Amino acid sequence: MSSPFLTSFLRRFSRNRGAMAGLAVLLAVVLMALVGPLLVTNDPWAMVGQPFAAPFSVDGLPLGSDTMGRDLMAGLLHGARVSLLIALISTTVALLIGVTLGALAGYHGGWVDSTIMRFTDLFHAVPGFALAVVMVAIFQPSIYSIVAAIAAVTWAPVARLVRSEFLSLRQREFVQAALLAGQSDTRIIFTQILPNAVSSIVVMGSLMVASAILLESALSFLGLGDPNMMSWGYMVGSARTALRQAWWIAVFPGMAIAITVLALNLVGEGLSDGLNTRLTGKK
Template structure:
């Protein structure tokens, strides 16, 4: 099974490249700070040093003399942390509500779907701004805000999968064998619905990183944590004078989000057994 998954995944060259980019970003986030003698907020040199400067600041410095490379390294940690944690929280909420709505149906489904539509009726970015503004800007508040605006699509996807699977023979057999409802949901239906959830999760991480970058760009990020969005935001007033301040974190955001989308396509191919017949 695993060999078949990797065979289908590796046939998608874009997915392999995307996975390589993600591994590189993860290694930079985890190991990069160990090779730096200073933090992202430290003024280590003169302001506005250009990339590949003679004194070793190979990505240059910003308006305060802070090293751009140090900012990228620590920003990768923040972006990946918020992206993955908010996605996990969104999945916990969305999968739980979607599974209950799809399995029981009837008035339970109607109530939970109206509740879901309530969140979908408000633009997600606007709602995230309001939630972060209400609470003190921090990593925790950003994770909460992004999770709150991200779970409704998961709930609708899981609901559809459960509605399709609950009528299958293996579910009826499990109920006749005396298995409890929670056990049927967790051990019989959910494993058969996991493929589309995994694919959506990879795309949700990309969306969460974009949303975090947008909030930080607007000054709603954690003031104690360096992030790629904050770096782009501080550079918008000096674009002509110091282009590298916005270009390097901007490229980092684009490459990471693109890599996640490519990996999502590869996961879709790898988890879809019909892909063998299409190639």
């Protein structure tokens, strides 16, 4: 990435106030995930007080306690790490699968394209959330099955996006020049076409992280979360039986999910503006 491009990107990104606000919130969440568990003395699984303690009513429990007397603040801080970890890993796996298959389909075309796209259509034909529920239920709820399920239901749109980018870019002059120069298909894909499609992939990846957090939360709400991992989704799911009695048990992790997802969407919008060179010079 050249210095002029980086400078131009930062200038366009910083013009989007929503993206800057989202980035600030996202950095705060990441910092909370990294440092928070080190600052909280309570174990998120330990029963440290009476159940249903209201926020700021008990010393040492600023956000109160849940149905089992566990510290909600400790749960939020530890849950940030787990929720972000699941979202990042599942998104990375989905991007690897989607980019690989989309690049092969878009570059080679013909029967390769038809075969890969028909396989991709299978995942589009089944509702993503329903497929994720079935996969986690079959393989037993765990962090591994959740990551695999989220990746399985989110890679198909990436493959279609990358395919369309490759179909367009492979007709460009610089690709034809590389073919005439005798460069291999692998080298052309990785050095000529993929760098020109990376902006769209980056923007989609940021939005996929937000979708992954929501998917994990939905699975946990249905009781399909990892019972050994304290995540925001697990906290909301465990509070569903006491929503009327203790609203704060679900509200605080729910707000954390909503704010983080909103921040990621704002950052994704900012990345789209920043990587769109056609916006250069616009205010």
